[in-house]
Amino acid sequence: MINLFNFLSGPNTIGHSKVFWVIFSLVLIFLFIFPLFGSPFSILNITYFFIRLSVALGLSLLWGYLGVLSFGQMAFFGMAGYIYGIVAINLVRSPGGTFIAIIIGILITLGIAAFFGYFVFYGRVSGWIVPILTLAFTLILETFMGQTAGYQWRIGKALLGGYNGMVNIPTLFNFNDNSFYYFTISTMVIIYFALRMVVNSNFGHKVVAIRENPQRAEALGLNVPLVQLSVFVIAAGLAGFSGILYASWANYMVPSLMGILNGTILVVWVGIGGRKSLTSVAIMTIFLQFISQELSASGTEYALVLYGVLLVFAMLFTPEGVILTFVRKYSKNEI
């Protein structure tokens, strides 16, 4: 157990100092007592912000640590959400139906990611192919879900619903108002810790080696396509988990969730904070969601223009990401 925790810190993460862990614990304590005094609306809101953490951390692993950019994470998010919805609606009367729905949703998403990833990574394509293909995948999936309006598009009792979306998706937990909040926060914390261990483990070092120089990694005997495929599948699974939580939180799924704009927003969250650091990505994901919600009062287009400007400036001046650059510059990796 002690050995496992040693993996939390290493060259591939930031956030090792006492100060960091004190702040981390304080935030965690605050989040766990928040429902005692927070309004139901703000509890729902915080849940909403944290749901997307899993998909963002998945993209950080894929893009930041492996160096493979994907625009398709929101497609996996949406796909898993829809599959969860289809199974859960059909099993709404059976006990444990929602848990079966989670498992089926994740498994199918992993399967499709593995199929897609096999062709891409074993073909040994150049770096720009994955972003472009995942982009096309996202576009086509969104159009497909958009045209599924009408009664003929139904699976069992679940109507797909076209652009209006799928409604009446059962919630994961029915017993208590705040249990979903606690479930979301604690799973996200577990995912965060688990990923920190993964990137500092032997496997994580292989992943970073492939990012730095695939040819050299291959020459040293690493199975490059296999590692790339595994990370791609893990990231898709994390995206799928977010999607399932979202479907369960909102009780509906619409095609635009997995569309091109949402895919972009995700890339912005991960790109601005510092894709090569899980902690930076986590902070930026929560922070930018908060900001964009404030801005959306005057129309989402203003938030999106701001996102675009932030992304361009971040890429121009701090290509490693704002938080990561700042930390590296002022603390010599002691944070």
Next chain:
Amino acid sequence: MAESIINILYQLADNVGFILLSAIGLIIILGMMDIINLSHAEMIMIGAYITTLCYHNGVPLFIGCILSFVGVGLFGFILEKLVINRFYKNKINCLVVTWGIGLIMSQGTLIVFGPSLKSIPTPLGSFSYGDLSFSVYRVFLFGIAISIIAVIWTFLYRTKIGARARAAIQDPEIAKGLGINTDRLYSLTFSFGAALAGLTGALYASTAPIVPLFGTKFMAGGFLAVVVGGGANIITGSIGSSFLLGSISTVFGVKYGTFFARISLLIAAVVIIRFMPRGISGFIEDIKNKKKGRRIG
């Protein structure tokens, strides 16, 4: 029988023309500079907006197309000077930054011009054969697409500047050493790619509603054509991928409808890159090199 053959040929011309025009700007930038311009779709949209605004102000469609070509080309030129040229070393970041620019362009258009502009009518009318009626304009677009390729081919293989451009593709460092100004070449290439995107938007402005996400419908076809075509050779890449994807799209489109045509394109692209990771053009180059007995590198 004759009717269905003509119908299939018409659909084929329509699909190939559409994919070729969607992709050509991207393929040129990829082939010459080895980068991907993800604001391509928004450049198409800007082209459509320029033509539409011109048309509503009494400018003929033809002049509007030229203005779109020049206007978006100029925009591309400025963009390359300000932003793109800093990203030649890091190609994935270049992809992300052009994506951010595209986001600013589409959402900025939404803020400035609102959700849509009044659309313009399709010119040239239609011809009919038997019970079927076809748009002349679509056939005209196919002709334009082929002419553009012909012009690019002539430029690359029959002019001195073209020879320099090809030298810069093959080995930028040695080309530089021989006195070829690669920076200027890149800048002109990016502008030309952007200008072609603007022209595509202008040409298709009369066929669809003019909205800020106008470019999105060119994305799937265009990007898949780039993946399938590859950047090893602009001419074989664009012709090969547009005819291959156009045929697949036609066969599936006639049989199962447009939606399954798109899915079939995606699956075709994924399978093709497993066997031709550098696309059709890379595959052809490899065969050529093998015949010459050169090492494939």
